[in-house]
Amino acid sequence: MCLSIPAEVLSINGDMAEVSVGGTKYNANIELVENVNIGDFILIHSGYGIAKIDEAEAMDTLNLMQEIKKKAGRK
Amino acid sequence: MRNDLSIQKSTRRSLTIKFIDEYRNKKLIDEAVEAIRNVSRKEVTLMEVCGGHTMSIHKFGIPSLLPKNIKLLSGPGCPVCVTSRNFIDDTLECSKQDDIILTTLGDLIRVPGTETSLFKEKARGSDIRIVYSILDAIKIAEENKDKKVVFPGIGFETTAPLSATALIQTRDKGLNNFFILSAHKIMPPVMTALIDEGVKINGYICPGHVSVITGIQIYKPIVENYNLGCVVSGFEPLDILQSIYMLIKQIEQDSPALENQYSRAVKPEGNKKALEMMYRVFEPIDDWWRGIGNILNSGLALREEFKSFDARQLFDPLTRIDSNKDMGCICGEILKGLKTPADCPLFNKACTPVDPVGACMVSGEGSCATWYRYAREAV
Numbered sequence: 001m002c003l004s005i006p007a008e009v010l011s012i013n014g015d016m017a018e019v020s021v022g023g024t025k026y027n028a029n030i031e032l033v034e035n036v037n038i039g040d041f042i043l044i045h046s047g048y049g050i051a052k053i054d055e056a057e058a059m060d061t062l063n064l065m066q067e068i069k070k071k072a073g074r075k
Numbered sequence: 076m077r078n079d080l081s082i083q084k085s086t087r088r089s090l091t092i093k094f095i096d097e098y099r100n101k102k103l104i105d106e107a108v109e110a111i112r113n114v115s116r117k118e119v120t121l122m123e124v125c126g127g128h129t130m131s132i133h134k135f136g137i138p139s140l141l142p143k144n145i146k147l148l149s150g151p152g153c154p155v156c157v158t159s160r161n162f163i164d165d166t167l168e169c170s171k172q173d174d175i176i177l178t179t180l181g182d183l184i185r186v187p188g189t190e191t192s193l194f195k196e197k198a199r200g201s202d203i204r205i206v207y208s209i210l211d212a213i214k215i216a217e218e219n220k221d222k223k224v225v226f227p228g229i230g231f232e233t234t235a236p237l238s239a240t241a242l243i244q245t246r247d248k249g250l251n252n253f254f255i256l257s258a259h260k261i262m263p264p265v266m267t268a269l270i271d272e273g274v275k276i277n278g279y280i281c282p283g284h285v286s287v288i289t290g291i292q293i294y295k296p297i298v299e300n301y302n303l304g305c306v307v308s309g310f311e312p313l314d315i316l317q318s319i320y321m322l323i324k325q326i327e328q329d330s331p332a333l334e335n336q337y338s339r340a341v342k343p344e345g346n347k348k349a350l351e352m353m354y355r356v357f358e359p360i361d362d363w364w365r366g367i368g369n370i371l372n373s374g375l376a377l378r379e380e381f382k383s384f385d386a387r388q389l390f391d392p393l394t395r396i397d398s399n400k401d402m403g404c405i406c407g408e409i410l411k412g413l414k415t416p417a418d419c420p421l422f423n424k425a426c427t428p429v430d431p432v433g434a435c436m437v438s439g440e441g442s443c444a445t446w447y448r449y450a451r452e453a454v
């Protein structure tokens with residue numbers, strides 16, 4: 001029950017949004033997440049959006065090990 | 076989340092799932108494993124607190140990727156597993172009233188109470204309905220105004236704000252037949268209680284989705300007062316391996332710190348609105364954790380202003396103290412990280428997910444259920 005899933009926001013209607021998880025559509029309450037726009041990815045937990053996913057941070061995480069390697073190589 | 080497994084299954088067929096598949100990339104995982112092997116020298120034990128992490132760790136076979144000197148222990152972060160027997164007995168008591176519809180998340184339904192479970196009572200005819208979200212429970216209340224609808228609120232800081240938000244919504248709608256039986260809990264007190272009890276670990280893999288709400292500062296006292304590294308982690312294999320790498324590096328350099336690996340979802344300050352909702356509706360109380368005991372200010376009770384939504388006024392709640400002894404079940408020691416399911420003589424014998432003896436075998440995130448699913452042969 002602690003699982004949350006990243007979902008893309010397809011449309012917004014007040015506090016509710018239609019979201020897609022890999023093509024499967026769900027409705028989610030987005031009252032708790034600020035500044036949600038269509039095309040954003042949000043984490044959905046038990047029918048509620050709980051956070052917006054930050055694309056730049058996501059990229060940094062993917063590149064983290066490369067960065068570490070580069071730094072180690074430079075030493 | 077609604078039927079998570081079916082989502083994963085149905086999405087696996089589709090192209091890729093953004094923010095999931097990249098973090099399962101074999102090359103990146105190999106690099107992380109190599110980085111860990113390069114820095115790791117000391118014998119260390121790390122505890123993952125969150126049941127979601129326990130599940131990922133075993134699903135993706137992470138222990139087999141790590142050098143032998145790194146051990147992972149599961150902690151008390153599966154909400155179902157730590158829910159007290161008293162609480163289950165209370166929900167059962169509730170479900171026996173003719174004018175009550177008890178709605179519950181599926182996870183709770185097989186958890187054994189003292190004599191029976193919601194599953195057995197449902198089979199006997201009590202009006203117990205499985206819902207995927209508190210929003211479904213509210214809908215049932217709207218459609219059954221002549222009944223009282225009770226929702227047992229379990230879970231940590233990730234779910235408590237959702238219960239709070241839902242309650243405020245029902246109040247605004249003027250709905251007066253919806254009630255919450257709160258067993259919501261908060262994470263930091265149990266994390267310090269375990270160390271106080273003498274559980275020997277070298278660092279915490281901190282719960283990602285709790286931190287989405289709380290922010291990362293809640294772990295600062297653990298770093299400062301207990302000298303233990305805390306890394307907030309995401310749930311994919313790359314996330315967990317990176318978090319292990321960060322912790323190992325801290326340990327090897329003798330510099331425990333608070334770090335955030337899951338920065339794509341966890342802002343340092345958390346989700347302020349959700350946190351504000353949570354504390355508007357709930358206030359901290361001492362609470363009982365199954366298998367662990369009473370922990371100061373570790374639970375959440377409805378504030379006076381919201382007491383009219385408290386299901387405890389609808390029946391006589393129990394006051395007796397929970398027993399730690401569950402017919403030989405060692406869930407408590409497993410939740411404290413002192414033992415693993417392999418140490419339990421009942422595992423995969425008297426205790427299976429179909430006929431569980433303890434709560435750790437019930438929830439998909441429980442240690443015993445996770446071992447049953449992914450590591451049964453090794454026991």
Ligand code: SF4
Nearest residue numbers: 404405419426433443
């Ligand atoms: S295997 Fe069953 S009886 Fe043993 S600790 Fe786990 S839940 Fe308890």
